[in-house]
Amino acid sequence: MSVAGSLAAARVYHSATLLPNGKVLFAGGTNSSALASAELHDAGQAVSDSRRPVVSSVGGLTAGSGGVLSLTGSKLTGDSEGSNNNSAANLPVIQLRRLDNDAQIPVLTSAVSATAYTSRAMGVLPAGHYRLTVISNGVPSIATLVSVTAPTLTITPASLPAAT
Numbered sequence: 001m002s003v004a005g006s007l008a009a010a011r012v013y014h015s016a017t018l019l020p021n022g023k024v025l026f027a028g029g030t031n032s033s034a035l036a037s038a039e040l041h042d043a044g045q046a047v048s049d050s051r052r053p054v055v056s057s058v059g060g061l062t063a064g065s066g067g068v069l070s071l072t073g074s075k076l077t078g079d080s081e082g083s084n085n086n087s088a089a090n091l092p093v094i095q096l097r098r099l100d101n102d103a104q105i106p107v108l109t110s111a112v113s114a115t116a117y118t119s120r121a122m123g124v125l126p127a128g129h130y131r132l133t134v135i136s137n138g139v140p141s142i143a144t145l146v147s148v149t150a151p152t153l154t155i156t157p158a159s160l161p162a163a164t
Contacts, residue, residue, distance in 0.1 A: 007039050051075070053092065053134040053141040061148040063127035069094070069107055069119040071132070077114050078137040092117065093135040096146070098128055105130070 007026060014029025027038040052075065059070035078090035094107040094117070108120040117134070127150040134141040 007041065009035060009037060009039070011035055051137070051139050053136045053139065055132065055134055055141050055144045058132060058144060058146050061125065061146065063125055063148050063150050065124045066121045067125055068110070068121055069096070069117075071117045071134075072115060073117075073134070073141070074115055075136060076117050076134060077112055090136075094119070095131075095133040095135065097131045097133075098126075099131060099145075100128060 010031050011026065011029035012031070014035070015025075015027050017025045017027070019025055024041045025038060026041060029035050053073060054075060055071055055073040057072050059068075061067050061069060076092050078092065091109050091112060094109075096105040096107050097103065098105070105122070105125060107122065109117070110120045111118045125148055127148050130146045130148060131143045132146045133143045
């Protein structure tokens with residue numbers, strides 16, 4: 001752990017919430033008395049927004065197996081050969097993490113351009129809420145919240161004959 005800056009008001013027993021844009025919201029707590037205030041803290045990643053990948057839209061995902069993640073945006077590919085974990089590729093790293101337990105879901109690339117991304121068929125994907133981040137050349141996008149819906153069940157026949 002390292003110090004990332006000071007808050008305007010010292011506080012303990014407060015909440016700290018990581019926001020999708022990378023900032024942290026500190027709320028409530030106490031110092032010598034109860035605090036009815038909140039502060040927004042920016043860890044200052046020192047990344048110019050002109051280099052940051054931007055996610056514009058994410059295609060609907062359905063829970064189960066075999067789903068494909070598709071998204072559009074800008075700056076989705078790298079501008080050098082160092083974007084994908086030091087391999088010679090301009091592929092982005094896609095992080096898909098559950099909000100309830102922070103489990104990371106592996107996402108493998110099928111097709112990518114500077115403005116569109118499609119994954120390979122994904123494994124079993126549980127329904128729930130996820131945080132999606134695109135990392136290109138080590139620069140993360142602002143996280144996008146994604147909801148994975150449960151599959152729709154269809155029961156046939158729709159009605160049963162009358163019974164005694």
